[in-house]
Amino acid sequence: MPWHLKHRPHTIGELHLKEVREMFQQLMKQGRFPQVLLFAGPKGTGKTSTSRIIGALLNDTANEKIVDHIFFGQRAPATTQLKEPNTDTEFARQVYSGNSFVVQEMDAASYRGIDDVRALKERVMLPPQQGKIAVYILDEAHMFTTEAFNALLKLLEEPPPHAVFILATTELHKIPETIASRATKVDFRKATHEELMSALETVAKQEKLQYKPEALARVADQADGSFRDAVKLLELVAGTGKVSTETVEAVLGEGVSQIISQLILAVVQKDVETVVALMTDLRERNIHETYFYKTLFTALHRSLMQDLGVKEGEPLVTAKVARFLLQELLKAELQQSSPVPFLSLELKLLEIIERARDQHGSTTDSKKKMSKTAVSSVERLTPSTTLSASLPKEKTVSADSTDEGVPSVVSIGPQIDEDIQELGKNLVAQWERFLQLIEERNATLAALLRSSKPVLTADGIPQVGVYYKFHQEQLQQQKYMSLIQDCARDVVGTPLPLVIALQRAPTEASLVEVAEVTENLTELAEEALL
Structure with a gap:
């Protein structure tokens, strides 16, 4: 089983995000629980894991009387505090693996229409055959259509007592206020470096890995606040059972910094052949895309800060060039799920070079190079x-x-x-x-x-x-x-x-205006980004 699935947290106390953990621990202590929850935050921060834990907790036999009191209005027991779920039961294992009929997950990206919500409403009216509470996890909830949200609204206003709804989203701003106002919102922010290190150390110990803290720190730096990505990267670099800075660099991409320097300079010099050759090299060496993109943006940002005098060191390019490239690449929304690795990045860099050449002209040698790829x-x-x-x-x-x-x-x-x-x-x-x-x-x-x-x-x-x-x-x-x-x-x-x-590339760079012809992209950015 992949490590990011194997090492999911199974109790509230095991949740990595402090604020989320403490919030639910407080609810457990008070013996109360909302029926509609809105989990908002980036991918890989624990939204699905937390939802499954809630399903296991509310249906644990040790919490049966308290659940009857909270959801069905029955007489309060002597102890009203909810307990952590028993993780060793077959029921709990089914919930954690996503194979339980009591805890059902619905992908709103695929089932986003009004007919899908109507079908959900029919299912919700039936109490669960096993356990007390049916938990419905509506993943990527922002993908619902307007009509579907309207149909869902009535259900969330008056949910049946045996149902709990958890709406999970990575784009909170797309959730209508009428929906958000009827839910208890839980923020799943990006994990801090310390939280990622704690999670990685736990996994490393459970897998009996030999590791160096600085190597785990390198992995955490590349995870971009995602527990899932951090554990995936750790599994990737732990093939030999040892995790060192050398193994991290070897697996994620030896000499990536040098490739990035060459790539940036090739774009500045409008050298299409070098850009294409470097992209081919990245594919052949199977460089990890998440790691590469993180390192690329870090290098450009560092160069920006160095040229502005905020950080020490020799900048790779001027501040205006770095800012120009950062803005262009951020707009590109680089994809990591393409069948062709680094396709989005390659297309964007070629577009930047095309725009610069058409705007400002090229030398004879450059035109000869472009004749292989440019449109007549x-x-x-x-x-x-x-x-x-x-x-x-x-x-x-x-x-x-x-x-x-x-x-x-x-x-x-x-x-x-x-x-x-x-x-x-x-x-x-x-x-x-x-x-x-x-x-x-x-x-x-x-x-x-x-x-x-x-x-x-x-x-x-x-x-x-x-x-x-x-x-x-x-x-x-x-x-x-x-x-x-x-x-x-x-x-x-x-x-x-x-x-x-x-068609030919546009004769004007989008979002860029310049006063006079210049010979390379460095001068273009310096004039364009005043």
């Missing part, structure tokens, strides 16, 4: 694929030509009525929501689509421009085309065409 100016706009359900026959519109015979405007597509134009505007306006729906079903496709911003054609059809023929061919695959149209329909409510176009 003749192919500035070539709509290749239109996703359409039942549209009128296509009508070709002639375009004016430049002196070289290259069309300055190309408009190919069906005659679209005003309703379709309005739907197209609606989709472009809700593009971020559209990308989120895509990402839920295919992270790779979402990464490809994020590299370009949609526009409307003259006919009002949403058009997505891509910079590389390879990306265009990927998006033309039937599986992607069907998924794109499905998600577009989910956003605007009806089938809608979508054009995939091949």
